[in-house]
Amino acid sequence: MSQSGKSALVRLDKVNKSFGDQQVLHDIDLEVHSGEVVVLLGASGSGKSTICRCVNRLETIDSGTITVDGVPLPAEGRELAKLRAQVGMVFQSFNLFGHLKVLENLTLAPVRVAGVPRQQATERARELLARVGLADKADAYPAQLSGGQQQRVAIARALAMDPRLLLFDEPTSALDPEMIKEVLDVMVELAAEGMTMLVVTHEMGFARRAADRIVFLDQGRILETGTPQEFFEAPRTERARDFLSKILSH
């Protein structure tokens, strides 16, 4: 994987951010290249979710730059909306639109934002639902689905915009254990198909199996970056060893 700055799809350069008095990101430098799966690991409050949310500017940064495909993130407005349309996001709490059927959840943005004809958007939505194993739920409302099913719909909704990058903000943290697998299976499949992904998760199995690169954070700083093998077999920092011993001990 080339690490030259030019080919980076997402690039964070000296990004700092505070919530009030508390600085949550310290000089973050991070690149995600096309086709790469980068997994952010770290304890709660380490800043991993904040990084994820800064990339599509759901959170603003205090200093530094974030570029997507070489273009700095624009301020809130039409330009930013255009950029967000190319960056899919999957949330911890699914956030499916409660008043719309599953199929309408998938077609809303393609029709309203991308200007895709409704017929075409509907066909594509049905394909995507079949792909996440929920072809029969097109006419259901989100509240009628299980958590795992809702999250798979949410992934399909993000894919419906043909994003160049998918952000996952703890996609399985709100799920019962038996539903985690069905969501991770879809994510592993996407990773194998070459989707560019930035994933915040506590699922070490997924990180090991699907990540090209692990980024380990602690208290708003990047402590380690490496392949899953490097990170899990031979963590370089005491903090990472401590983190892994706690998470992998049972």
Added chain:
Amino acid sequence: MPEGIREVLGPLGHGLVLTLAMTGLAFAGALVLGVLLAVCRISPVPPLRVLGTGYVTVFRNVPLLVLLVLFVFGLPDVGLLFSLFATVTLTMALYWAAFVCEVLRAGIRTVPFGQAEAARALGLTAGQSIRHIILPQALRSMVQPLAGVFIGLALSTSLAAAVGVAEMTGQAQFTTLKYDQPLTGFAATTVVYVLITLTSGLVAGRIEKRVAIHR
């Protein structure tokens, strides 16, 4: 029909027309102004928020009767001459707009923040997000409170009698004095007011069912 009842009911009919016209016009005005005020109150622009909050504080906390007297006798003093009916209807709209504003604001708050975030993340603009995601879900929780405002407004039109509008309650007072039939007039108006409020409650129930979230 006993002597006197016809004489009582005739004027009440004329009064009812005014009552309904005042209710309809004032509610429409309160809705429009209430939406604008709600937009101000949730706006990211501080001066607009101050304006919205100030308006609601003033109009929600002064008795409607006081406002009616102030507007009916005060507006001509500053050179603004409207018909009595127009002035009273306008005052009602201004007063109830403050309540509509708060109903809308509370309704918008019932929509989880994640809904707007998901909409933004998909590339919807702020306007599209409000129109396609926030409002359709907020409206459901606004139906009954708005019906409450409508009922309050409909009943409060009776205060117009105090500043000389010959709406239903005003007519009841005249007939009481003229025919010495206090019970007939006020009993009849009570029945009509209750019919108006019960109907609006029924209509609200229908609307609420139609827009309910399917689960």
